[in-house]
Amino acid sequence: MKSAENSGLNEAGTNYDDTKYKKANNTVDIAVFRILKKDLQVLLVKRKHPPFRGSWVLPGGFLNISKEETLEECALRELVEETHATGIPVRQLGTYSDPKRDPRSRVITTVYYAFLSEDKMSKQTIKADDDAAEYKWETVSEKSTIKLGFDHNKIMKDLLEKLKTEIHSNPIAFEFLNKLFTWGELQNVYEAILGRELTTPNFRRKIDNQYIIKEIEKSVPIAKGRFPRLLKFKGIKYTFSE
DSSP states (O other), rough: OOOOOTTTOOOOOOOOOOOSOOOEEEEEEEEEEEEEEEEEEEEEEEEESSSTTTTTTEEEEEEEEOGOOOOHHOOOOOOHHHHHOOOOOOOEEEEEEOTTTOSOOOOOEEEEEEEEEEHHTTOOOOOTTTTTEEEEEEOOOOOOOOOSSTHHHHHHHHHHHHHHHHHHSSOGGGGOOOOOHHHHHHHHHHHHHHTOOOOOOHHHHHHHEEEEEEEEEEOOOOOOTBBEEEEEEEESSOOOOO
């Protein structure tokens, strides 16, 4: 029997020529969201270098092949390098591969997103670094007119649609909240993502049907004579779909 070396096979056991095909570069982009009052906001950075120098974009960068990092590891690294945000769990939205999305070369990006509660936000020291000249929190809505670099306007549109769909079937709203929260704070999250006001009795009935919410004995005063009950998310009753 011929050995792989003598038969011309490489270590993968095939005749595949690694230099035969042109390769695309791989990047990641990360959208970090928070709720401020009744606004859904995303963390943006201003690019320090071409292309799109001076434009606002989502934090991100190139996959480091030499480090043998995964896409998720790359997302977390780039988030630290560009914004100093740490310890934020991310989830994947999808991949964007328009051949003209990056003027430098063929670049395929994988998009991740994450949520920050007020408690988690207080533990962050956000500042621009590496390829980022500045950072800001931008309010997200369907009426937004901000022009982002690359294809990040399309990515943001897809993300907003994803959040609007996901909030009806998954408990993502609670990731924007501290462990203890009020009914008003929870409703603010839904209204910020959906972009419309909700009728309070109907909203509470829907949440009660979908999730296990426990009332905590202590309460907090928010105005004279008003002491809203503090709540705690305990789990899902069943999957809800509209």
